[in-house]
Amino acid sequence: MTIATMIGIIFSIFVLLILLALLVVEVQFRRRPGNKLELTAGDWDITTYDPDRYFIEGELELINYTKRFEIMVPELWADVKLLSKESLEDITAKVWVTPQHADADARADGYWFAYIVKRKPTRLRVSVDIRGKDLSSLQSAWIRVHYVTYGPQGRIPKLRHVIVPLKFPTVEDSHRWRPATNADVLPIRTHLLTHLDDPVEIVKRYVLPHAQAGDVITIGETPVALMQGRFRHPTDVRPGWLARRLCYYFMPTSSLATACGMQTLIDIVGPWRVLSAFLLGALAKKFLGKPGLFYVLAGEQARLIDDVTGTLPPYDQFIVLGPENPQQVVNQIYQATGLGAAIVDVNDLKAVKILAATPEISLKSLEQALVTNPAGNADEQTPLVLIRPTSTA
Incomplete structure (x- = not known):
């Protein structure tokens, strides 16, 4: 063996060792939590609810989920968008943030000073002061809390979206029963x-005044998901290589036909499941004439995700996932109210999908009562439908 050959072998081994070291570093880097700091949605309250003034306060937490790293929050501020079906010309809204750190006082000028979040969470208060001659047309306040995390992954801007309802219907606003197959529906x-609401409390508040023994209450799957906080803004979604390519193969009306919608599914069930479901689904459709296998293999969430424009403002700006543990939700409603309950997905195409229902309910009768979609698909804001079986059922 010549000296040149030995040098070549040694150099090759050296290069391989470097590549191996770089691979180990990359694997370890991907396992790092990075800037894993989140701002909670918080607890909110309307402390003043007068005809000419609403005052809203929220208590939120900044939580550092890393075990070894300190994450800094050099910037944090908030803004608010009011939603109404009428002009907002004479209505003003002021929003400000007050740090509630245990070890530091807030500044009198409202400046958010850079703060290090260690193992213990820290708190902050967001205040919104809304004024006008008549605020009765306001429907909701969309509050956006902007914050910047600064740590191992650099400087990363983030957003926490909070929607606070401002208009509350009375029990008397729902009184028009309608005939359906073997039932009346309300x-x-x-x-x-x-996210401030709980399905059980919503049923108690709006349904029980109308209900009697034997009635069944249904809730749309999207409202349940919203109450569970299962929605994401597209700016928080990072479409990867797979999502950007697979989305082109879905119908334009599908919520998976955008890169962000597809990536949301990938984030839930994983890339390998989505890819294998796509390949097997394509083969089944092409050679066996059986469409729809993708949705079976990819899981329930593949059908339930609603992309942007899929629901009421301001949630029309968000990707809404399907509800979590729907059977547990209906069981809790039954235990608290004695009413049969179901979570459903219904549209104007006479398609009724029952995600979960309490055992005593006849699924066939439920589908018959809902086939005309009494809740509506527009902005009716009637996520609950009370079903009263008739004597002919």
Whole structure:
């Protein structure tokens, strides 16, 4: 063996060792939590609800989910968008943030000073002061809390979206029963449902005044998901290589036909499941004439995701996932109210999908009562439908 050959072998081994070291570093880097700091949605309250003034306060937490790293929050501020079906010309809204750090006082000028979030969470208060001669037309306040995390992954801007309802229907607003197959149905209006709400409490508030023994209450799957906080803004979604390519193969009306919608599914069930479901689904459709296998293999969420424009403002700006543990939700409603309950997905095409129902309910009768979609697909804001079986059922 010549000296040149030995040098070549040594150089090759050296290069391989470097590549191996770089691979180990890359794997370890991907396992790092990075800037894993989140701002909670918080607890909110309307402390003043007068005809000419609303005052809203929210208590939120900044939580550092990393075990070894300190994450800094050099910037944090908030803004608010009011939603109404009438002009906002004479209505003003002021929003400000007050730090509630245990070890530091807030500044009198409202400046958010850079703060290090260690193992213990820290808190902050967001205040919104809304004024005008007549605020009765306001429907909701979309509050956006902007914050910047600064840590191992650099400087990363983030957003926490909070929707606070401002208009609350009365029980009397829902009184028009309608005939259906073997039942009468009552679409029930509610306020705009948000993460501040609980399905059981919503049923108690809006349904029980109308209900009697033997009635069944249904809730749309999207409102349940919203109450569970299962929605994402597209700016928080990072479409990868797979999502950007697979989305082109879905119908334009599908919520998976955008890169962000597809990536949301990938984030839930994983890339390998989505890819294998796509390939097997394509083969089944092409050679066996059986469409729809993708949705079976990819899981329930593949059918339930609603992309942007899929629901009421301001949630029309968000990707809404399907509800979590729907059977547990209906069981809780039954235990608390004694009413049979179901979570459903219904549209104007006479398609009724029952995600979960309490055991005593006849699924066939439920489908017959809902086939005309009494809750509506527009902005009726009637996510609840009370079903009363008739004597002919």
